Amino acid sequence: MTVLAERSPHVGSDDPRLKDRSTARTCVALVVVLAVAAVLPLVVDEQTETIAVRTLIFAIMAVGWNLMSGYGGMFSFGHAAFFGIGAYTDAYLLVEHGISPWISMVVGAAISAAAGTIIAFLCLRYRLAGAYFALATFAFAEVFLLWVQNLDFLRRTEGFNVPLLPANSWSMMQFEQGSHLYYWIPLAILGVGLFGTVAFVSSRVGQYAQAVRDDEVAAASLGIPVMRVRLLTVALSCGFTSLAGSFYTQYYFFVGPEQAFGSAVSVNAIIPAVIGGIGTLWGPLVGALVVGPLSEWIANVLREPPAFLDFLQGVTGLDVAVYAVLLIVIVLFMPKGIYGTLRDRFRP
Amino acid sequence: MTDTSTSPPGREVEPPKEERPGRLTRSLLPLGVVAAVVVGLVLVYTVGGKEPGQVTQSIATGLLLGGVYALVSVGLTLIFGVLGIVNFAQGAMLTLAMYLVYEIVVSGGVPVYLATLLAIPVMFFFGVVVQAALLNRLTMAGNEEGPLLVTLGLSLLIINVLLMVFGGRPKRVPTSVDGSFHVLDAIVSWERLIAFVGALLVAGALTLILRGTSFGLSIRAVSANTQGASLVGVDVRRIYAMTFGIGSACVAVAGGLMAPFLSLTPTVGEQFTILAFIIVVLGGLGSVIGAVVGGLIIGLVQTVGALYLPGTGSLILVFAVFVLVLFLRPQGIFGVKQ
Numbered sequence: 001m002t003v004l005a006e007r008s009p010h011v012g013s014d015d016p017r018l019k020d021r022s023t024a025r026t027c028v029a030l031v032v033v034l035a036v037a038a039v040l041p042l043v044v045d046e047q048t049e050t051i052a053v054r055t056l057i058f059a060i061m062a063v064g065w066n067l068m069s070g071y072g073g074m075f076s077f078g079h080a081a082f083f084g085i086g087a088y089t090d091a092y093l094l095v096e097h098g099i100s101p102w103i104s105m106v107v108g109a110a111i112s113a114a115a116g117t118i119i120a121f122l123c124l125r126y127r128l129a130g131a132y133f134a135l136a137t138f139a140f141a142e143v144f145l146l147w148v149q150n151l152d153f154l155r156r157t158e159g160f161n162v163p164l165l166p167a168n169s170w171s172m173m174q175f176e177q178g179s180h181l182y183y184w185i186p187l188a189i190l191g192v193g194l195f196g197t198v199a200f201v202s203s204r205v206g207q208y209a210q211a212v213r214d215d216e217v218a219a220a221s222l223g224i225p226v227m228r229v230r231l232l233t234v235a236l237s238c239g240f241t242s243l244a245g246s247f248y249t250q251y252y253f254f255v256g257p258e259q260a261f262g263s264a265v266s267v268n269a270i271i272p273a274v275i276g277g278i279g280t281l282w283g284p285l286v287g288a289l290v291v292g293p294l295s296e297w298i299a300n301v302l303r304e305p306p307a308f309l310d311f312l313q314g315v316t317g318l319d320v321a322v323y324a325v326l327l328i329v330i331v332l333f334m335p336k337g338i339y340g341t342l343r344d345r346f347r348p
Numbered sequence: 349m350t351d352t353s354t355s356p357p358g359r360e361v362e363p364p365k366e367e368r369p370g371r372l373t374r375s376l377l378p379l380g381v382v383a384a385v386v387v388g389l390v391l392v393y394t395v396g397g398k399e400p401g402q403v404t405q406s407i408a409t410g411l412l413l414g415g416v417y418a419l420v421s422v423g424l425t426l427i428f429g430v431l432g433i434v435n436f437a438q439g440a441m442l443t444l445a446m447y448l449v450y451e452i453v454v455s456g457g458v459p460v461y462l463a464t465l466l467a468i469p470v471m472f473f474f475g476v477v478v479q480a481a482l483l484n485r486l487t488m489a490g491n492e493e494g495p496l497l498v499t500l501g502l503s504l505l506i507i508n509v510l511l512m513v514f515g516g517r518p519k520r521v522p523t524s525v526d527g528s529f530h531v532l533d534a535i536v537s538w539e540r541l542i543a544f545v546g547a548l549l550v551a552g553a554l555t556l557i558l559r560g561t562s563f564g565l566s567i568r569a570v571s572a573n574t575q576g577a578s579l580v581g582v583d584v585r586r587i588y589a590m591t592f593g594i595g596s597a598c599v600a601v602a603g604g605l606m607a608p609f610l611s612l613t614p615t616v617g618e619q620f621t622i623l624a625f626i627i628v629v630l631g632g633l634g635s636v637i638g639a640v641v642g643g644l645i646i647g648l649v650q651t652v653g654a655l656y657l658p659g660t661g662s663l664i665l666v667f668a669v670f671v672l673v674l675f676l677r678p679q680g681i682f683g684v685k686q
Contacts, residue, residue, distance in 0.1 A: 075493050077500075122671070126678040130492030131434040132633075135625050136674065142622055143667045150661050263618075267500070274497055317511035317614075324504035331497045332482065 023202050026281065030198070033285075034191050041180040049183055053251060055292025056186040060244040061265075062272035062284030063193040068237030069270075070279030071201060072230060073213025074120065077134040078141030079269040081119070082238040084260035085112040086245025088148065091160035091255050094172075096153075101173040105246040109239035116238030117231050124230060138266065145261035159256025162249060173250045182251055189243050190285075197281055200236065209233045241269065271323055275330050277337025286339045290326075295319035378641065381681050385645060389652070398655050401534075406651040408534035414647020415544035416606055420620050421627040421639040422551055423598030429634020430571040430591045431479075431487050433495035439621030440503040441596055445471050445603025446612055447510055450521050460523050461542070464604025468597050475596025478502065479589040487588055503621070510614040518611040543605035550601050551640050554594070558636070567591055571634065626670045632683025641681060645669070 041049050061083060069075045089108030093099040123136045148154050168175045175181045200206040208229040211219040220226045249255045259265070268291075276287025298319045301309065334341045393403055424438045435441075445467055452463035479487075482502070486494035528537040558564035569577040570587045578584045603617075610616055627646050631638025646666055653662035673680065 075496070077496075122674055126674065128674075128678065131496045132629075134493070134496055135434055135436075135622070139622055139626060139667060139670055143664065143671075146660050146664050146667065150657075150659070150664065267504070270497075270500070315512045316516070317508035320504055321508040321512065324501040324508065327501035328482065328498050328505070331494055331501070332485070335491075335494065 023198060026198055027195070030191075030194055034187065034194075037187055038184065041183045046178050049178075049180075051293050051296050053183055053186060055288050056183070056190055057244050057248060057251075058268060058272050058292050059285055059288035060186060060190050060193060060247075061241055061269040062276070062288055063190065063197060064237050064241030064244065065269040066237075066273045066278065066280075066284045067197060067200065067240065068116075068234050070273060070283070071197075071206065071213065072209050072233035072237070074124075074230065074234065075130065075134040076137045076237075076266075077270070078119075078137030078139070078266055079238075079241050080261050080263060080265035081137070081141040081144045082112040082116055082241040083245040083248070083265050083269065084141075084144055084148070084257075085115060086242025087249045087255045087260040088154060088160075088245075089242070090246040090249045091162065092154065094162060094249075095160050100171045101246060101250050102171070105243055108242045108246050112242035113235040113239035116234045120231055120234040121227075124227060138263070141261060141263065141266055145257055148257045148261060157257055159254060159259070160249070162253040164253070186244075186247050186251075189247065193240055193243075194281065194285070196236075196240070201281070205229055205232055271327055273337075275326060275337060277340030277343075280337070280340050280343070283337050283339045287337065290338070291323065294322065298322060377677075378681055381641070381645070385648065389648070392652060392655070396655070402655065403652070404532050405534040406655055407648065408531060408536055409540075410648035410651035411644060412536065412540040412544045412647070413651060414644035415547040416540075416602060416643075417620075417623060417627055417647050418640040418643025419543075419547040419550060419598060419602035419605070421624040421631070421643050422547075422554060422636055423595035423602075424624045425628045425631065425634055425636060425639040426554070426598070427592055427595040428628060430567055431483075431495075431588055433483070433487060433492070433499070434625065435592075435595065436496055436499040436621060437478075437503040437506065438595075438599060438624055439617040439619065440506040441471070441474075441599045441617070442603050442606075442620055443510060443612075443614060443617035444474075444506050445600040446521075446607045446610070446616065447514060448600070449604045449607050450519060450612055453521055460521055460604065460608055464601060464607075467600045467604055471600030471603075472593040472597040474593075476589045476593035478596070479592035480585070483592070484585050484588055488585070503618075507614045507618070514612075514614065516613060518613050520611055521607040523608040537609065539608040543609075546601060546605045547640075547643075550598060551636055554598070555636055557594075563590075623666070626666060628680075629670065629678075630673050630680055632680030635680070635682040638680055638682035 040052060044052070061079065064082070065076060065079050086105070086108040089111055090101050090104040093104040093107065094101060119137060119140045123133050128136055149157050162174075165172055165174045168179070173185070201210075208219070208224045209232075211222075211224060212226050212229055216226060245255075245260060248259070252259075272287030272291045273284045274287065275290055276285065277283025302315070302318065330337060336344065389403075389407060392398065393400060396403065420438065420442055424435055427433065427435050427438075448467045448470060449460060449463045452458055452466055453460050456463070458466070482498050483495050486498065523539065528535050530536070556564075558568060566577065566582045566587050567590070569580075569582055570584055570591075574584055577587075623646065627642035628639055629642075630645065631640070631642030646669070649665050649669055650662050653665035656662075657665065677683075
């Protein structure tokens with residue numbers, strides 16, 4: 001374990017306080033979790049795998065959101081903007097120009113990071129903080145939604161259909177229906193995100209970002225370039241979130257304005273992270289594992305409801321209502337989220 | 349913080365006539381904004397390339413629409429000014445109020461405007477309970493994100509419970525007032541005019557309460573300095589709960605007045621959350637008159653803009669105004685730089 005810690009370029013500082021073995025332990029735990037997750041599709045049925053893929057998309061978005069809002073302290077209510085940029089970059093480049101989704105992913109991430117940086121700069125320039133910042137980002141996401149609905153080259157409200165190919169193609173990220181690759185690709189993206197988070201948190205910029213989050217004035221007085229650190233955090237977060245969007249387009253073969261930029265998408269990025277634990281590595285993952293299968297589970301209950309829930313049969317909206325109650329309860333009674341609360345309880 | 353001590357609302361279209369010397373510099377900007385709006389409208393008339401009748405119509409529609417926006421925003425700005433939290437559920441509460449009015453009208457056979465009066469205390473109570481049960485602890489702790497997340501959850505909860513109870517099919521509130529009349533070349537519907545007048549009345553009443561009663565004084569005291577207010581014996585928790593209740597009651601009025609000309613779906617109010625937020629930012633956080641002026645401006649921008657950008661295009665203009673405000677004057681027209 002110590003070997004890992006020394007090999008990592010970020011942890012090998014001379015300061016004994018920074019020499020934490022927990023990073024190495026975390027990395028080992030991550031490898032184990034990802035390895036277990038990787039064999040999952042081999043043992044479960046196809047329907048469960050579909051739910052698992054959706055859970056992975058939730059998790060990727062939440063990990064991205066968590067970078068900026070959890071570690072950076074800049075609460076975003078508009079991550080749909082960046083998810084949507086990823087989804088639309090992929091769709092547009094693929095459908096109109098036949099460009100490989102792998103390239104589009106990189107392009108989308110770059111555009112998304114740039115857009116996020118500009119938006120954050122506009123907001124932070126005037127010290128918009130807290131709720132004000134959150135709603136400003138929400139407004140920007142709405143702007144993107146309206147834009148897409150009014151731009152001809154993005155096909156307005158029609159959206160894009162990804163053309164089906166006759167055979168499997170790695171370069172076009174298209175495989176036969178039910179292929180496990182549709183599960184392993186987002187899992188790999190999630191893995192990159194989780195290891196990226198570990199690296200970010202222990203890096204200098206990550207430490208700066210957390211210092212700025214905890215006390216901006218103190219951080220600035222120590223010479224930390226507050227704005228630059230914040231914008232870098234935002235760029236990472238937005239760029240990563242856009243990967244979820246690109247994969248979404250590839251997986252569902254369709255993307256429209258509401259699926260990409262709708263406010264529900266922003267909510268989907270926030271809720272897993274909040275439920276699992278804001279500003280923790282495992283929080284978004286735990287939250288996604290709760291939120292991802294929840295609607296499926298509720299749908300199952302509703303199909304054959306127990307007697308006392310009979311009145312709920314055929315009713316829509318219950319799943320989101322349950323999310324909502326869960327969100328309120330967690331914020332009120334477990335402000336550190338499920339993972340954060342458990343960690344605090346079992347830590348000496 | 350609350351700007352309620354400037355001029356009473358209802359006069360916002362024309363410049364305030366009497367000015368105390370100290371306020372002169374601060375009142376120049378609102379004057380400038382009003383002048384800019386007037387100049388903009390004159391330009392649309394003269395070189396806009398549209399028929400004058402059409403322009404008059406969209407100005408009339410815009411002002412009436414703006415009145416409704418103002419009504420939703422007044423509640424939001426009050427809650428923000430006093431509690432320092434953005435109520436993300438404002439739009440959903442508006443929907444809730446509309447369904448409440450709908451239910452009273454349909455099952456009670458009560459005319460819609462009377463139903464609105466009945467809905468006000470219910471929504472007030474709802475607001476007080478939400479603040480006392482869910483938000484007070486977070487607000488007292490100075491937590492900013494917590495209330496936002498709770499109100500987000502509340503918003504999702506209200507929308508989806510309404511969906512579960514009433515279904516997604518659009519509903520219409522039956523109304524006895526109908527028809528329209530002509531002003532200049534424009535057609536004005538009675539329902540919308542009543543909503544507009546109602547908005548001004550509510551803003552006026554709110555200003556009177558804030559300025560003229562000891563309860564209003566307590567609210568302003570809490571808004572200006574929470575700790576100081578609690579030291580001189582103001583029950584801050586109670587004021588918080590009452591303020592949220594008043595904000596919620598404003599939405600009840602708005603919902604009742606809007607129900608006759610909107611078709612009800614569980615998501616009908618959603619767009620108002622962000623519009624009201626933009627209006628509050630434009631007018632200045634915590635300023636009642638700012639919310640009214642901001643509402644009218646945004647209403648005008650939307651309808652006059654729709655002459656050139658049909659469909660949802662005119663909303664882009666609204667957001668452009670928002671970005672411009674963020675850029676040039678983030679504290680808003682009537683706001684004070686912090």
